[in-house]
Amino acid sequence: xxxxxxxxxxxxxxxxxxxxxxxxxxxxxxxxxxxxxxxxxxxxxxxxxxxxxxxxxxxxxxxxxxxxxxxxxxxxxxxxxxxxxxxxxxxxxxxxxxxxxxxxxxxxxxxxxxxxxxxxxxxxxxxxxxxxxxxxxxxxxxxxxxxxxxxxxxxxxxxxxxxxxxxxxxxxxxxxxxxxxxxxxxxxxxx
Numbered sequence: 188x189x190x191x192x193x194x195x196x197x198x199x200x201x202x203x204x205x206x207x208x209x210x211x212x213x214x215x216x217x218x219x220x221x222x223x224x225x226x227x228x229x230x231x232x233x234x235x236x237x238x239x240x241x242x243x244x245x246x247x248x249x250x251x252x253x254x255x256x257x258x259x260x261x262x263x264x265x266x267x268x269x270x271x272x273x274x275x276x277x278x279x280x281x282x283x284x285x286x287x288x289x290x291x292x293x294x295x296x297x298x299x300x301x302x303x304x305x306x307x308x309x310x311x312x313x314x315x316x317x318x319x320x321x322x323x324x325x326x327x328x329x330x331x332x333x334x335x336x337x338x339x340x341x342x343x344x345x346x347x348x349x350x351x352x353x354x355x356x357x358x359x360x361x362x363x364x365x366x367x368x369x370x371x372x373x374x375x376x377x378x
Contacts, residue, residue, distance in 0.1 A: 235337070235338070240327065241328045242273070242326065242327050243325055245318070247314055247315065248318075249281075249286055250275065250283060254275050255275055255276075256275055256276045256364055257272070259272070260327065260329075261340060261371060261374045263374075268372075268374055270369060270371075271369065272367070272369075273366055273369060274364050275364060275366055276362055276363075276364060277364060283365055284352055287350055287365055287367065288352075289314075289315075291350050292312075293312050293314055293315030323345040323346075324342065324343045324344065326340065326341050326342075327340040337378075340376055341375040342373075342374055343372055344371070344373055345369040346369065347368070347369055348369065348370050350366075353365045
């Protein structure tokens with residue numbers, strides 16, 4: 188008899204369930220519980236969300252993780268790993284643009300004009316030497332609603348192939364963003 192009622196619309200199922208639990212006997216309640224469990228009405232499912240993630244950057248970059256605005260999970264195609272952008276908010280202080288500029292000077296042969304002090308340039312080159320030779324290595328973690336890590340990627344030997352210091356527009360009041368385009372050398376999905 189119960190199956191006849193449950194084959195109707197979802198709304199009828201809700202009404203029947205509410206009625207059975209408020210006035211029904213234990214047998215009806217158990218039968219409803221079994222029916223919903225056996226027919227997969229109760230599914231323990233929590234989707235991963237695109238706004239629940241955290242990236243841990245190398246300390247030598249000195250860029251706080253909270254300034255990262257957007258990223259993407261790795262993409263793979265037939266010729267290897269696809270490059271992806273790390274986009275940063277650029278607060279007044281500490282300036283992400285300045286940190287990325289220092290990184291640019293430290294890993295490239297371009298001096299940036301004769302404005303750069305040779306001693307500062309030498310310090311930047313030694314500070315970022317490992318990034319220049321070995322690439323960036325960092326973790327990308329997906330989080331559940333309580334902040335527990337549910338998925339962890341390690342991006343290894345990522346080469347920075349482009350710097351973007353952001354667009355300007357008088358008609359737009361959005362915050363300035365800057366970013367780096369990176370090409371992973373290796374990717375590991377831990378879990």
